[in-house]
Amino acid sequence: MLGRRQFIRTAVLGTGALVLSGKSSFAHAAEPSPGDSQIDVLINEPLGTISPNIYGHFAENLGGVIYDGIWVGPDSAVPNIEGIRKQLVEQMRKIKAPAVRFPGGCFADSYDWRDGIGPRDKRPRRTNFWADTAPAAAPASHKYDPNQFGTNEFVHFCQLIGSQPYLAANVRSLPAERFYRWVEYCNSPAGSTTLADERAAAGYAQPFNVRFWGVGNESWGCGGEFTPQEYAVEFRRYTTWVPRYGQELSFIASGPNDDNWDWTRGFLEEMVRKGPGALRAVYGLALHYYAWNLSRGRTRNWIAGKGDALQFDVVDWYELLRQGDVMESLINGHWQVMSEFDPEHALKLVVDEWGPWYKPGSELTPGDQLEQLPTLRDAVFSGMTLDIFNRHPEKVALAACAQLINCLNSLYLAHEDNFCVTPVGHVFEMYAAHQGGQALRTVFLAPQVRYQRDGQPATFWGLQGSASLHDRSLVLTVVNPHVSEARETRIQVQGAGVKSGSATILTSHDIHAHNTFANPEAVKPQEANVEIAAPVLTYTFPPASVTRLTLALG
Ligand code: AHR
Numbered sequence: 001m002l003g004r005r006q007f008i009r010t011a012v013l014g015t016g017a018l019v020l021s022g023k024s025s026f027a028h029a030a031e032p033s034p035g036d037s038q039i040d041v042l043i044n045e046p047l048g049t050i051s052p053n054i055y056g057h058f059a060e061n062l063g064g065v066i067y068d069g070i071w072v073g074p075d076s077a078v079p080n081i082e083g084i085r086k087q088l089v090e091q092m093r094k095i096k097a098p099a100v101r102f103p104g105g106c107f108a109d110s111y112d113w114r115d116g117i118g119p120r121d122k123r124p125r126r127t128n129f130w131a132d133t134a135p136a137a138a139p140a141s142h143k144y145d146p147n148q149f150g151t152n153e154f155v156h157f158c159q160l161i162g163s164q165p166y167l168a169a170n171v172r173s174l175p176a177e178r179f180y181r182w183v184e185y186c187n188s189p190a191g192s193t194t195l196a197d198e199r200a201a202a203g204y205a206q207p208f209n210v211r212f213w214g215v216g217n218e219s220w221g222c223g224g225e226f227t228p229q230e231y232a233v234e235f236r237r238y239t240t241w242v243p244r245y246g247q248e249l250s251f252i253a254s255g256p257n258d259d260n261w262d263w264t265r266g267f268l269e270e271m272v273r274k275g276p277g278a279l280r281a282v283y284g285l286a287l288h289y290y291a292w293n294l295s296r297g298r299t300r301n302w303i304a305g306k307g308d309a310l311q312f313d314v315v316d317w318y319e320l321l322r323q324g325d326v327m328e329s330l331i332n333g334h335w336q337v338m339s340e341f342d343p344e345h346a347l348k349l350v351v352d353e354w355g356p357w358y359k360p361g362s363e364l365t366p367g368d369q370l371e372q373l374p375t376l377r378d379a380v381f382s383g384m385t386l387d388i389f390n391r392h393p394e395k396v397a398l399a400a401c402a403q404l405i406n407c408l409n410s411l412y413l414a415h416e417d418n419f420c421v422t423p424v425g426h427v428f429e430m431y432a433a434h435q436g437g438q439a440l441r442t443v444f445l446a447p448q449v450r451y452q453r454d455g456q457p458a459t460f461w462g463l464q465g466s467a468s469l470h471d472r473s474l475v476l477t478v479v480n481p482h483v484s485e486a487r488e489t490r491i492q493v494q495g496a497g498v499k500s501g502s503a504t505i506l507t508s509h510d511i512h513a514h515n516t517f518a519n520p521e522a523v524k525p526q527e528a529n530v531e532i533a534a535p536v537l538t539y540t541f542p543p544a545s546v547t548r549l550t551l552a553l554g
Helices: 002-007 086-094 104-108 151-161 176-187 193-199 228-240 261-272 276-281 313-342 377-392 422-436
Strands: 035-048 056-058 100-102 162-167 211-213 252-258 285-292 350-356 398-404 412-415 418-421 438-445 449-453 458-459 464-470 475-479 487-494 498-506 526-530 537-541 545-553
Touching: 035 464, 035 475, 056 350, 086 151, 086 412, 086 418, 086 422, 100 151, 100 211, 100 398, 104 151, 151 162, 151 176, 151 458, 176 193, 176 211, 176 228, 211 228, 211 412, 228 252, 228 261, 252 261, 252 350, 261 276, 261 313, 285 313, 285 438, 313 350, 313 377, 313 449, 350 377, 377 398, 377 422, 377 464, 377 475, 377 498, 377 545, 412 487, 422 464, 422 498, 422 545, 438 475, 449 487, 487 545, 498 537, 537 545
Parallel strands: 035 487, 056 100, 056 398, 100 162, 162 211, 211 252, 252 285, 285 350, 350 398
Antiparallel strands: 035 438, 412 418, 438 464, 449 458, 464 475, 475 545, 487 537, 498 526, 498 545
16 A cells, blocks of 8 residues: 555655546535524533644645745745745734744755755755655756745744744754754854854844744654654654753654554653653644545555545545544544553644645646645635634644645645635634634534435534634634535524624635635635524524634623
């Protein structure tokens, strides 16, 4: 079986063998089924505070993410702030992006941060980790890293958008000493060390105060092909006695891929062999999970199992959502294994790569490796995933959608002076309202979606979502996955009355709808009032939609 790990190791990119019957559009028969659904928000059952950090992002030096996506250069005709794409900064301020992970991904374990500091015209060009799999149309900057966007530029980008930097260190090919020095470069006080002076010479006298540090990436695969036990030894070595400079450091260990419980167990088992105190060095375990297999159970091959981002039928729509829904059981499963070693749960999960992954072919900019065109399906998927994180605030401390721009589940697409917000970007803007709120237990009752999956009956849940309380304001996000049925729903807020409300709805009559440079507003949120005419609120969620209700409580 060809898996993601082998795919990356053997540097194979294929177009995939799966042939999908593509319906170009799907007409909604938006007939509500009256009164069939109910949502109970339990004000008196708080689950924990929703950390803003679960709304984080991932920007790897891969394809068009950094060069062209974020970095256009100070001399570019594209409006920029000291080289950083201005439109991206403006959009990201709207979504209250809490953290951005850089420089990878697999790229991280091939990167020497020293190449990316100092005067830009003196920086070396290096072969990018992704060079061998770059499409023929990829520009040179995607294959040979010009190192114009390094630590300074990344931290500046984070400062512009109000985010915390989350740096991923190289464990596979750099010694631990380089890791300490990177921390020193970023965090040592002004004037204290030679590296602080180098930082000051670049215009950054004050320390960057970077808190989040990934210790390798996918160390079970591209990050070194370690066993979990070997990796635990490396993790201990890299994180022991790293100078703090008064800054709390949160070390994130390379965690499991999907449902690899053995990785979680093996890593923690080896860590505690040094005594339970060893776990204090770990802030979180990075879980990676991509929804990629749309083969309806026919194959587990990483290439053949992929679907198309744009050409899909109704079953593919549900299939992707079923794949995404697995996230909740992965969180619960790894949490369970973690409790064997850390019953107090000091360690958290960091889901720092998530999203759908399709076969190549839908790129808006030919040559942008792993770029795909997010549709309404991906918006619904993303809303569903963020709701899952919201429902587990005690478990998930940080998350990062893969990836920010021009790659996989992008929030934005950009090329030269073209830019657009994808349906996924709109979901992040809608869901930003949950950040910092008190998550509330919420019970969803709705008829299941029923459909035929290759001649066999299949089902999927009818409504799901999450709720958070912010003083007397309730934010309720709801996903209706049904491609053609609206859900008329009774909403009861148990423990409070609803005074007024408003709705923001993301949907389309076409489940394939997506935004492009030529048509950037094909999918965009609509605002609506919520009528509060009776003690129990009734609201109809349109088919194939993500809705945010903001309710003022009495
Ligand atoms: O996001 C693309 C790649 O997927 C990342 O580089 C790697 O960590 C994962 O396998």
